[in-house]
Amino acid sequence: MAIDGLIILDATGRPIIQSGFRSSTAAYPLLHIDALNHAIAKSPRPDDVDPVLYVSGASTEGSSACCHVKYGELRFLSPVSGDVDPLYAFAFLQTFVDILHEYFGSISADTLKDNFDVVYQLLEETLDAGGHPLTTSPNALRDIVLPPSLLTKVLSVAGVSGLASPSANSHPFASPIPWRKAGVRYNNNEIYFDVVEALEAIVNKNGTPAVSTVWGRVDCNCKLSGTPDLLLTLSNSHNLNDASFHPCVRLQRWGRDRTLSFVPPDGHFKLMEYRYAPASTTSQHQVSVPFALRVATMNIDENGGTFDLALTSRLTTRPLENVYIDLFLGEGASGASCVVSHNASWNFDPKSLNLHWGIKSLPPSSTFSLRGSFTSSMKTPRPARAFRIRFEIIQHSFSALKIEQLKLTGEMYKPYKGMRGKSTGDVEWRW
């Protein structure tokens, strides 16, 4: 149960950084890089490449698999040769990406190259050469690998380096709780919760949802001193169907009375994820989609077609914001001309062949429309059978999840707590 290592490729498929593949030949990582690049080049859509790519080995080595994910312009590869859980590889890749994010903010080929020594230290600490993940909790990592920003700050202020700095402390892992640093101090004790919910739905031609699911997530930014033990009570928690939690949450307690009892890590972390399905509203346990798309005409003619669409908000109090409607016009699509109502925008992307309709803000109960035609070099164009509609709603949550109470034990102060809600949606609307 161990992965073989980690390789990061830049946008052109060249390796930027890789862990030391110490139990294999030097050709092994190259074999995987080539296999992936080859597969991507061969595939009509790069995203369609098998995520667990089978790599047949050279004569001296057995075959293996290459697990890879795309992150921005970069690709993260993890070769595995034993009978290993690919999810294990993917979970590690995700964890590593999260760590990089935590350390550098944005991740690009340039940031990685600029900070390659930090990335290397991170690799060394998170993954041993046998492929066993070691320390991956950001709180513990920060004790042994200094983030670049903090580093420059400390150095410029104190003018010292190396072992003398407070960072490389001689008591790593001094904290009894693996995910929390010891001795954290803040002047203002604050904790913020962000409830982010994403609606994913497929809506049939007749306007009824075939599937609609809300995936929710509670992100937390914790700035509390000492070792606070928190007890968080949520309203409407009975609506959350299946929840998964940060390791700090006491699962037994949640199982007993649906309250969250935990000692939080310091800083940003994802407290919980859940799926929301209303118990009562409809018999089908579906969340309703907050808008309606009326496809008045959608004619496909020779070398083109015409369409007439109307998008109506079903919300009554809040606007839908950053609404993007996309339609793939099919191979050979060459152009489009449209008229949009209000101050919406449209364009045709000749690269992705998508027609794109953007609405900054769709006020409650209002209707926006788009009318137009497109041309195609194909005799019978075959546009996608569905529109993809993405949107955001600020200060809103589908589940109406709220924090009822936050109790703190173990420390004497009274924390300031804040909570925000935000909803996003990604809906496929068939016509």
Place this chain on the structure above:
Amino acid sequence: MSGQGGQDAKFFQRGKIQEFRAELHAAESKDKKFQKRKIVLKKIVANITMGNDMSALFTDVVNCLAIPSLEIKKMVYLFLVSYGRAKADQIHLVIPSFLQDCSDRNPLIRALAIRTMSYIPIPVVLESLTDQLRHCLKDRDPYVRKTAAICVAKLYTADPRKAERGGFVEMLRDLMLDTNATVVSNAVAALSEIGDRQDGVIFKLNLTVANKLLAALPESSEWGQIYILDSLLRYVPEKHEDAELMAERVIVQLQHANSAVVLTTIKILLYLMNYMENRRLIDYICKKMGPPLVTLLSSGPEVQYVALRNILLIIQRRPSVLKNDVKVFFCKYNDPIYVKLAKLEIMYRLAREENAREVLAELQEYASEVDVDFVRKAVRSIGRLAIKVQPAADSCIQALLNLVETKVSYVVQEAVIVIKDIFRRYPGKYEGIIPTLCEHLDVLDEPESKAAMIWIVGQFANRIDNADDLMDDLTYNFLDEPTEVQLALLTAAVKLFIFKAQSDTSKALVHKVLKWATEEVDNPDLRDRGFIYWRLLAINPAVAGEVVLAEKPAITTDADRMDRGALDQLLLHTGTLGSIYHKNPETFIRNATGKALADSPALNAFSRQVIVPITRNNLPPSAINIPGPGPPGPRKPEPAAPIDTAALPPRPPPTSGSSSVLIDTSGTSEHETTEDGDGEAEDEFAPTPTASADPYENLDNAFGGYLADEPRPQMNDLLFRAF
């Protein structure tokens, strides 16, 4: 580390060995806080990572080991790990430093030293490592102990016998009872790694140790939890209660945020269920497993894909999991193709009378999409749905006819292929649509669809008025057709002749075809079959009729289901590569050991009957399976060959727990009859009586015959290849 954070890109320039050496020496003077040497070393490390050979600097770099700076130590160690093996003759220079660092005050340095040593598998290093490792395994700092545990596995890899003689395996075993959870999980990881080797000691757990490990679970890191959970497969419950109690303790882990923890937990639960008796608990666990599996589908497509491949296995063994969740698997337009195909397969498996309407509506939607591959599979799935769910057959046929009307070539071809199977499944019910199909003969240009259509024309020649004209057209290019089509034409011509013996056209036609097949074609199968038909017709046409128009065994959908024993075995690999490729890992991973359910008094009777023993060291020959067009009759008489081939005897109808076909093993008498110990109503399938020793064989059958030596995701599980 660097004073100029964010400027390190400049280190990524090729440097020459000589320059570095000079720089390193120059840096020695007036090196305040070792900054200068640090920068040179950093350049060297950057060059290592670019793949430039820096090994010539060995002595120069090693000299820096004496510098009391953790950062510099780290870089030197990195250098050693990269070139230590290659510089075996000089490695003795470093040993004193290693030994010194092993007794450093700082636990990080102690750990770093043994970790580095364990990466350099050279006898002289290993020799000093063994002593140090013994101390470090008992170090008072848990960080050192946990590092030492993993080092034991490295030592074992380098020299198994030395590690065994040194008593390291026993020391690891003791570490499993350590007070620190991370140490425990690393000891488990090391023991598992050793136990997974074919030459390794066998690693098994008893109840006491298993419980101790479980106690360490809540405090372990997520990776540690995976090791511990995974090791529970090495525990064989002797009593039902033991398995049940353990499952209850493990089940909370289903709510872990890490998807790998979740899937490993599911694997253990599935395993433990084999040893349980309490029906209600089993149902409860099945119910609990559904939501976390669904949650995995909210992750990125890569995780979704792994989850879907596993779900496909799980629902075959425990159909009550996700029974009501078919909607979750509806495909999105933007899903990557591998996700779509995996979802499609699951939708088909979950289809029942209750949800057939919804599923069909979705499939129809997919059939109008753009992606050819996906559309074909969707059409095929409609046909399979018709065969699987009888009450839905009417609407499926209607859907297929609508698709034929689209005249999109590949849609029509797929539709024809599946309609042929539907005719076989429901004889006498849908032949009315044959004329509609005949209108689209011209569209068919692929061998499989052409052969299917020819089969239809031949089989129902008595109902098609212009069958002889159609056949005449179809045989026009006989000699240029692929063998598959030629074989179909040959048989169809004979059928036509038997139905319409009076017609001159058909007489001439059969004569012409037989002559071609026997005289002008090189393919021996075709020629032999030509001769057989010819003789049959010459001697007794009535017998010929009985042969070619013999009653065919009914088509069912259980042929595409996996054999239960193989399934049990594959589920032990839930989440691993084996479950992605649906093959047992020892068949495609070198040095992998197989897993098999271990027998115990608690194992349920049904599972015991289908136990597939491990075949250690028994890799399948890497011969390539040439997918040549063999004669349809004497195809390999495999127990689950997709279907038909008139040579096969009709399969016994699949009834749940049909005890008559079960092999009676002596152990079963103490359990309730031959019915599955779980009393699984959901076990709809009877075990194949010939539970073969080679689990592989069954898989191939179930998954449409992929090449044995090249596992890959099986996408076309949907094939009904019938002649």
